[in-house]
Amino acid sequence: MLKKKFFCLLAALVFLTSCQKDIPEPEVKAVEKKVAVTPMNSINTKNELPVMGSEQKDFLVEHHVKGSNVYIECIIPGISLRENSQENIGKIILYVDDKKVREISTAAFIVKGLSNGTHHIRIDVVKLDNSPYKLTKEFQVEIPYE
Template sequence: MKRIVPFIILLFLLAGIIIGCQKDLPKPGMKPKIVSMDQLSYYHAEIVPVYNQNLKEIPSLFVQHEIKGNQILVECIVNGVSFRESDHAKQKIGKMIVWVDGKKNSEVTSAAFIIKGLSPGVHKMKLEVVKLNNESYGLTKEFIVNIPR
């Protein structure tokens, strides 16, 4: 009996260590459809509201960006404006114009996209939600990114 007690104590300690050391990671809600990155040298993310989110009739824009290498991963939440031309349920259809250092870089018709090939250094980014005829909805977001060397 005296030999069994230390064995039971040791068994409980090992079981506690094994149970306590398991990784309980949350399941990701969305898998990115992005190019895989080998190195994460700089990380910056922010979410900034442009309009009050509680008023559904007023379009609003939230932007989150992440820098990975020389690429910027951008995710936007645009309420009140659809990027699908075939979406007739919503009255407001549009696209997003991406400006880099004051120059028009591209037009996108999705809420998540990647800006590739930026040179090292500081860049001023501007996102502008516009109608299909390039008339502004008044939704813009500007931010500064620092691409590492």
């Protein structure tokens, strides 16, 4: 009876640990709306004020500190981190304390083993050839002294 419980426990442990590495990457897809296009030469804009636009799209970065690890999740509208995507493709470059740590191709990741104290983290979203999308987020994290 004890051997049967041991083997069931061992089988459950193997099952649970084998499924951990196959977590899908979170993707954010923009919702497409039907857009009507009207040529500007058919509209009277003589009395209209010009509108200045910005090329920078906004993206969201959420982080959580647990021990000496920082859990980070990025939501980047209109840019995919998968190379086989039909959207604009990009990657994340992670900097910790102004030093490049790694290029990342997943929207959620963990920065492990930071030393105690305050750290400056910067996340740049760039194209695969490292040309900028002009998307950058910076924040400070405090790793507690234990």
